[in-house]
Amino acid sequence: MPETPAGINAIAKVEPVTNANPIIAILTDFGTRDWFVASMKGRVHQIAGPVPIVDITHEVPPGDIASGAFAFRQCRTDFPVGTIFLGVVDPGVGTARRPLVVRTDRDLFVGPDNGLASAFLEDPSCEARAIQNRWFYKETPSHTFHGRDVFAPVAAHLATDAGFERVGYTVSDPVSLPRESANPIDGGWTGRILYFDRFGNAVTSIDAREPFSADAPVRDKWIAQADTPKGAVRLPLRRTYGDVGPGQSVAYFGSTGLLELAVNRGDARVQLKLQQGGTVTLKPEQLEAQVRASSPA
Numbered sequence: 238m239p240e241t242p243a244g245i246n247a248i249a250k251v252e253p254v255t256n257a258n259p260i261i262a263i264l265t266d267f268g269t270r271d272w273f274v275a276s277m278k279g280r281v282h283q284i285a286g287p288v289p290i291v292d293i294t295h296e297v298p299p300g301d302i303a304s305g306a307f308a309f310r311q312c313r314t315d316f317p318v319g320t321i322f323l324g325v326v327d328p329g330v331g332t333a334r335r336p337l338v339v340r341t342d343r344d345l346f347v348g349p350d351n352g353l354a355s356a357f358l359e360d361p362s363c364e365a366r367a368i369q370n371r372w373f374y375k376e377t378p379s380h381t382f383h384g385r386d387v388f389a390p391v392a393a394h395l396a397t398d399a400g401f402e403r404v405g406y407t408v409s410d411p412v413s414l415p416r417e418s419a420n421p422i423d424g425g426w427t428g429r430i431l432y433f434d435r436f437g438n439a440v441t442s443i444d445a446r447e448p449f450s451a452d453a454p455v456r457d458k459w460i461a462q463a464d465t466p467k468g469a470v471r472l473p474l475r476r477t478y479g480d481v482g483p484g485q486s487v488a489y490f491g492s493t494g495l496l497e498l499a500v501n502r503g504d505a506r507v508q509l510k511l512q513q514g515g516t517v518t519l520k521p522e523q524l525e526a527q528v529r530a531s532s533p534a
Contacts, residue, residue, distance in 0.1 A: 261393070322348075417429060
């Protein structure tokens with residue numbers, strides 16, 4: 238481990254700030270059944286006073302770093318400049334994986350160095366530091382709850398302007414997950430299912446800007462196909478769920494700008510047997526063929 242930078246432990250105690258604090262936005266895989274999220278928020282308020290806290294989600298599938306990173310990527314720019322994002326999806330808690338802070342021109346990330354910070358590390362202005370200065374957190378953190386004992390206190394101190402440079406040493410090789418995109422194939426595009434929302438809709442890596450314009454006549458000549466353990470499932474491309482009947486499957490470009498697969502008033506993940514990482518293609522096809530395939534057997 239690199240030597241502690243000069244003066245890193247000389248930081249003075251920061252008094253809690255009671256107004257004009259940045260938002261702390263929290264994402265975890267803890268769920269809401271237990272006290273884990275409440276303990277993190279309590280620790281923040283102990284240090285930073287009534288700093289505003291926003292819950293992004295606590296329903297990331299347990300240990301699913303990629304889904305957590307995806308969620309950060311989708312909502313990051315909806316927050317004001319100066320937001321501190323606190324992320325805990327940390328299957329390697331207590332191991333040699335580094336605790337990390339990432340600063341960009343618009344925000345900060347605090348969490349494990351395991352790929353969860355990928356959206357922030359993609360920013361050309363990013364700078365990453367390992368959390369080393371123990372002033373920022375408990376002297377003897379739990380081996381299994383760094384969300385409460387390390388990350389929440391660090392985020393709280395940063396909200397009181399304790400100083401990013403004093404957190405620890407600069408990291409030149411933070412873990413970043415590759416950003417998935419669509420690939421051209423046979424006159425269309427292929428990608429993968431990246432994420433399922435709570436409705437069972439599947440979000441893919443196929444971007445709306447890649448295949449075609451938003452011209453309606455062109456839209457009606459495209460069809461999506463998803464590979465599943467039960468065989469291929471075909472879905473007509475439409476604008477929204479209600480463009481097919483209840484119980485029918487449909488593909489559309491959602492609010493993320495990415496191709497999504499859904500069942501109108503149903504759960505596509507369950508009903509179509511879709512799987513995260515599954516292959517999806519988008520190709521032109523006659524409208525009549527799409528209509529016949531709009532309700533897979």
